[in-house]
Amino acid sequence: MLFDFESMRAVTQVFVFLLAGLSLATVIGWVLSLTNKQKDYTELKQRINSWWIMIGIFGLALVMGPLVTVLLFAMLSFIALKEYFSMTPTRLVDRKVLFWAYLTIPLQYYWIATGWYGMFIIFIPVYAFLFIPFRMVLAGETKNYLRAVGNIHWGLMLTVFTLSHLAYLVMLPSEGEYQSLTMSGDGAALLLYLVMLTQLNDVAQYVWGKILGTTPIAPTISPNKTREGLIGGVITTGVLAMILAGLLTPMIWWQGLLVGLGIGIAGFIGDVSLSAIKRDIGIKDSGQLIPGHGGILDRLDSLTFTAPLFFHVMRYFYF
Amino acid sequence: MKYINLALRWLFFAVIIKPIVKIVIGLRYQNTPILPKDGPAILIANHNSHLDTMVLISLLPLNILHKVKPVAAADYFLKNKFLAWFALNIIGILPIERQGKDKSVNPIEQCAKALDSGKILIFFPEGSRGEPEKMTDLKYGVVKLAERCPNVPLYPIYMHGLGKTLPKGDALFVPFFCDVVFSEPMTYEANSEGFYENVKTRFATLQDSVKLPKWD
Numbered sequence: 009m010l011f012d013f014e015s016m017r018a019v020t021q022v023f024v025f026l027l028a029g030l031s032l033a034t035v036i037g038w039v040l041s042l043t044n045k046q047k048d049y050t051e052l053k054q055r056i057n058s059w060w061i062m063i064g065i066f067g068l069a070l071v072m073g074p075l076v077t078v079l080l081f082a083m084l085s086f087i088a089l090k091e092y093f094s095m096t097p098t099r100l101v102d103r104k105v106l107f108w109a110y111l112t113i114p115l116q117y118y119w120i121a122t123g124w125y126g127m128f129i130i131f132i133p134v135y136a137f138l139f140i141p142f143r144m145v146l147a148g149e150t151k152n153y154l155r156a157v158g159n160i161h162w163g164l165m166l167t168v169f170t171l172s173h174l175a176y177l178v179m180l181p182s183e184g185e186y187q188s189l190t191m192s193g194d195g196a197a198l199l200l201y202l203v204m205l206t207q208l209n210d211v212a213q214y215v216w217g218k219i220l221g222t223t224p225i226a227p228t229i230s231p232n233k234t235r236e237g238l239i240g241g242v243i244t245t246g247v248l249a250m251i252l253a254g255l256l257t258p259m260i261w262w263q264g265l266l267v268g269l270g271i272g273i274a275g276f277i278g279d280v281s282l283s284a285i286k287r288d289i290g291i292k293d294s295g296q297l298i299p300g301h302g303g304i305l306d307r308l309d310s311l312t313f314t315a316p317l318f319f320h321v322m323r324y325f326y327f
Numbered sequence: 328m329k330y331i332n333l334a335l336r337w338l339f340f341a342v343i344i345k346p347i348v349k350i351v352i353g354l355r356y357q358n359t360p361i362l363p364k365d366g367p368a369i370l371i372a373n374h375n376s377h378l379d380t381m382v383l384i385s386l387l388p389l390n391i392l393h394k395v396k397p398v399a400a401a402d403y404f405l406k407n408k409f410l411a412w413f414a415l416n417i418i419g420i421l422p423i424e425r426q427g428k429d430k431s432v433n434p435i436e437q438c439a440k441a442l443d444s445g446k447i448l449i450f451f452p453e454g455s456r457g458e459p460e461k462m463t464d465l466k467y468g469v470v471k472l473a474e475r476c477p478n479v480p481l482y483p484i485y486m487h488g489l490g491k492t493l494p495k496g497d498a499l500f501v502p503f504f505c506d507v508v509f510s511e512p513m514t515y516e517a518n519s520e521g522f523y524e525n526v527k528t529r530f531a532t533l534q535d536s537v538k539l540p541k542w543d
Contacts, residue, residue, distance in 0.1 A: 090353060094488065094504040107501045295504065296355055
């Protein structure tokens, strides 16, 4: 058995709790659509169904061990980068450059699977970020050069560098020993903690915004986001982070609270930063891969900010 | 030999092409797919890339694969032995002579014969592949073919993104999402008045419905 349920008791418990919560949401969805026939609940139901699939895949990866988790995030990076390149304007002369950009994905995740932290942390921001403009110069086209460099760099940052921190979380050593690729350790608990809180933060901000929201916070970027939603969401996430800290992380309660508040704020920033890109291009969703949610970037946007920040806080203080 | 080739064709699409189209390219339907369930029928689509044919074939279910015949230029695809075997048996093309070459065989008659035997043709009304994400003027072949087979339904399909993934004259494959839009089938019988313009309008409408960035 790859997954030792005994030593991973906390992860299993939290996961069961999560599935119970999702079941409750599913039942509420049914009840709403049965009692209130005038309103169309298709999107809500699609959303909940997609959650089942996403949580299912995520849970399966955790059970199968770190190697499978790393491969899953490599695949997510690939789809996210493809989605990014498909929605942003790219130049025909940069076709070969885009090919190199895709090649960073297997390399970046290879460093992770071998636990090579030094390479993992500089590969994208140093080597890839220097190589890409160099390769573009070779192509010889200067029209829109700066925009094209910025476009590819931010794409790699969002979809490869930040998301790969999620995969490195499961590789963090357990009790000072190197993490094996087949057996989940403490990192799996940290990954669950971060992903769950970031996603719940999105939901909490949305729900608080629906209930109390009156003051728009970023009207030019995301008109539905309100100050009340943000505050309600951040507090909810902070409280949850405080409760779960002892179970899933090496933190004590007040540290968990602080980190939770940070996740809430960073998640919001990640969300609006993708919204700004979409607004700039003039589209609503980044894609349509996940029914009810939009594209894969629409779901991962908050994680692009919370993942690297959470990772480095954990690594600095505890590993 | 015929059955071995058929099996190879099936395997090629089931094991290689369908997964590539689904996972590496990632097909996105912009509306509900409108596709023929059986032949005779003609899929007409814009043409930017060799991948167009692959994507169109993989849109159709595998159980009618043996009926699908992309109409392609004989001089291009039959120029050497291996390519000819691959094009005829694996892709399953219907090779036609381009205008002015050999007057004894009429390409429209070749297509009509295939349609009479219940085939599903894949026809690119622009002729050869154009620049990425730009449609060139349609040739008159599609009108002649529709005129010859007035009851056969034509299914206009517009594809976006493949010209970026594998443009003409480039061998490097760079993945982009491919977006596909479908339009209601049309027959010559019902649209004979200004058929050429009708087809053009259909494609223009389909093209407008895809709001995605083009190459700079």
